[in-house]
Every structure is written in structure tokens, then in C-alpha cells.
Amino acid sequence: MSAHRGPRLVLLGKQGAGKGTQAERLAAHFRMQHLSTGQLFRDSAAAGVPAGLEAKEYMDRGELVPDKIVVAVVAERFANPAEVDPGFVLDGFPRTENQAIELDGILGERGLDVVVDIDVPREVVLDRLAARNREDDTEDGIRRRLELYESETKPLVDFYRERRLLVTIDGVGEEDDVHRRVLAAIDARFDPLRADSA
Numbered sequence: 001m002s003a004h005r006g007p008r009l010v011l012l013g014k015q016g017a018g019k020g021t022q023a024e025r026l027a028a029h030f031r032m033q034h035l036s037t038g039q040l041f042r043d044s045a046a047a048g049v050p051a052g053l054e055a056k057e058y059m060d061r062g063e064l065v066p067d068k069i070v071v072a073v074v075a076e077r078f079a080n081p082a083e084v085d086p087g088f089v090l091d092g093f094p095r096t097e098n099q100a101i102e103l104d105g106i107l108g109e110r111g112l113d114v115v116v117d118i119d120v121p122r123e124v125v126l127d128r129l130a131a132r133n134r135e136d137d138t139e140d141g142i143r144r145r146l147e148l149y150e151s152e153t154k155p156l157v158d159f160y161r162e163r164r165l166l167v168t169i170d171g172v173g174e175e176d177d178v179h180r181r182v183l184a185a186i187d188a189r190f191d192p193l194r195a196d197s198a
Ligand code: AMP
Pocket: 015, 036, 037, 038, 039, 041, 058, 059, 060, 062, 063, 064, 065, 066, 067, 070, 091, 092, 093, 094, 095, 096, 099, 145
């Protein structure tokens, strides 16, 4: 019997679109890693790791952590085949076109399988963020992160559409319903048997 291979996924979407929640559920479903660069930075800042503390200065202002730091963290994780081979779901990375190009280089030939854009209107994410209780969810921080999403991250929708990897799903509604939509979109595009022989 061949080894278990899950899909290689990226989730795109505004803050509050539900990327973290959906990424966790996908990781459980496919028995693979959920990698959130934001969570990695929060954990390493809490542990007093210098790169994490440096990242936190940007995060607290709602700014993006410089590509060099983020890419180094992801490259280090993915240097271990055990992190990549079972499949993975990336949440919050890439966030810039440069990061997407770097990710291609890190992954090599097989690359990504599916990029899911979780689409939620601005008013809905603002309501959801108001109910969240995270240190960087200040009014200014939220406004700045939405601005940066539009200018830096949204261009990735076209980037991945051109590469025929993109699927957009409606992220409004119950968590279970969104999960079913995301799974259906992945199942329609990812063939585990083909991934196994790759
Ligand atoms: P998140 O947990 O995805 O909402 O990320 C929280 C914060 O971490 C962001 O507002 C950024 O400051 C930083 N961050 C996380 N991922 C990235 C990334 N790929 N590029 C730049 N900054 C990031």
C-alpha cells in the first residue's frame, strides 16, 4: 500500500475570513500539517525567540513581517520532508507575490495542488473581528491589515488563477457549511492517486 498523501494547499482570504478555522479542519480531515505563519510568530514571541520578538513589532502595528523573515521560517519547516510529504495547509502564507514566488522555489517541481480563496465581504469580517479577542485586533491594526490585504495579498488571486490553481468559495455562513464547500472544491481538483505516484 502506498503512503498517505494529502493535498498541498494554500488558503487565501481577508483576516476574519475563517482561514484558521478551516485550515484546522482540513488538517484533521487529511491528517496533515496546518502551518500558520502568524501562529508560529505568536508562539515564538511568547517563548522569547528573537525572530519572534522582531516579528511581533510588525504584527502589533498591523504591518507585514518582512518577507525575508517569513520566508526563512517557512523554508526551515519545509526543509524537513516529513512536513511536506503528507500534504499540508498553509494559512496566512504567502501574503505577497514575492512570498508566492519563494514558495514555488521551496516546494520544487510538484508545487501546490489547490489554492482556496475564502471570499467574505468586508462588513462580515469586521463583525467577526469585533468578536475575536486577539492582541493585534485594534481598530488601527484591523484597518491597516485590510489595506495591506488589498494591496499586497489580493494580487495573489490573479497570480494563482493564471497558474490554474485557484478556486474561490463563498465564506459566508456556518462553519460546517463552509467546510463542506472547501472540501468539495478540493475533491474536485485533487486526485490522491496521482499525488501518490508524483
Ligand atoms: P495571522 O495570524 O495570519 O492573522 O497573522 C498575524 C500577523 O502576523 C499579520 O498581521 C502579520 O503581521 C504577520 N504575518 C503572518 N503571516 C505573514 C506573512 N506571510 N507575511 C507577512 N506577515 C505575516
